[in-house]
Amino acid sequence: MGKSLNIKKGDTVKVIAGKDKGAQGKVIAVFREDDRVIVEGVNRVKKHTKVVNQGGRDGNTGGIITAEASIHVSNVMLVEGDGVTRIGFRRDEVTKRRSDGTTYDAVRSVRISRKTGEEI
Incomplete structure (x- = not known):
């Protein structure tokens, strides 16, 4: 990769x-x-x-x-x-839902602005 x-x-x-x-x-x-x-x-x-x-x-x-x-x-x-x-990354905890209705916790990586800290 x-x-x-x-x-x-x-x-x-x-x-x-x-x-x-x-x-x-x-x-x-x-x-x-x-x-x-x-x-x-x-x-x-x-x-x-x-x-x-x-x-x-x-x-x-x-x-x-x-x-x-x-x-x-x-x-x-x-x-x-x-x-x-500049660009940084932040790992967010998210709750995802499976097709059968059950939920699970996962981590999602998001791009953020180094200047404002906001998600891009």
């Missing part, structure tokens, strides 16, 4: 280092094994694509397209309110 990252798909993050420093965007994809994330509108690169199956049903016309490339997860921070925050 890969390493756990504090950033998840769908989070709004701010870039804190690199050529796109200061930019904000939504996380599109997370690559846990490489510690990298793709953020919407950040680190855009031009890709040269070849013509494949010209005229076919799933043909690719080719040319130069612009797409987002991944950036290292250490270069982004989670946006909370009008600032950024």
Whole structure:
């Protein structure tokens, strides 16, 4: 199993280092094994694509397209309110219910903001 990252798909993050420093965007994809994330509108690169199956049903016309490339997860921070925050974890005691109606105690791990202590 890969390493756990504090950033998840769908989070709004701010870039804190690199050529796109200061930019904000939504996380599109997370690559846990490489510690990298793709953020919407950040680190855009031009890709040269070849013509494949010209005229076919799933043909690719080719040319130069612009797409987002991944950036290292250490270069982004989670946006909370009008600032950024580090992420911590808290283990909460919860009571869960089984399908037959009986209940049991369990522990749930939740992400929290290091700045406010609130659940994310």
